[in-house]
């Protein structure tokens with residue numbers, strides 16, 4: 855496990871761009887951390903690092919955004935139950951061979967693949983973040 859201390863949104867974004875190079879198709883990354891920690895900033899940086907040109911936006915209302923069929927960004931904050939997630943077809947996304955980034959994964963714990971990577975962001979201050987990966 856390693857830790858990176860970020861002092862700005864831009865630093866977090868650039869860290870994520872680099873981190874993306876360690877990912878392989880089929881990987882699932884759980885993005886952990888409180889509201890406003892920077893999970894979506896990391897998702898944006900990972901997308902950039904993967905060469906995805908489309909702008910990454912928070913999938914809060916859509917639950918899952920797909921980018922070029924090779925990056926799937928989940929926001930499970932509003933998921934009420936694993937049954938609901940199941941009915942929305944969440945489990946299938948883990949089988950498509952893309953990279954899956956999951957915010958608020960605790961809400962779909964039972965649907966996650968066995969092997970996952972984890973990035974945990976902690977707020978240290980207004981613009982300081984600890985990124986454990």
Ligand SMILES: Nc1ncnc2c1ncn2[C@@H]1O[C@H](COP(=O)(O)OP(=O)(O)OP(=O)(O)O)[C@@H](O)[C@H]1O
Pocket residue numbers: 860861862863864865866867887888889890891892893894895896912957980981982983
């Ligand atoms: N070092 C930093 N790294 C990342 N974001 C930072 C940093 N410093 C300040 N911020 C700010 O923190 C916020 C992070 O927002 P972001 O949407 O990424 O959070 P989130 O973890 O996805 O929250 P949510 O659970 O609500 O989706 C942004 O407003 C960003 O500008």
Ligand SMILES: [Mg+2]
Pocket residue numbers: 893894912929957
């Ligand atoms: Mg978010």
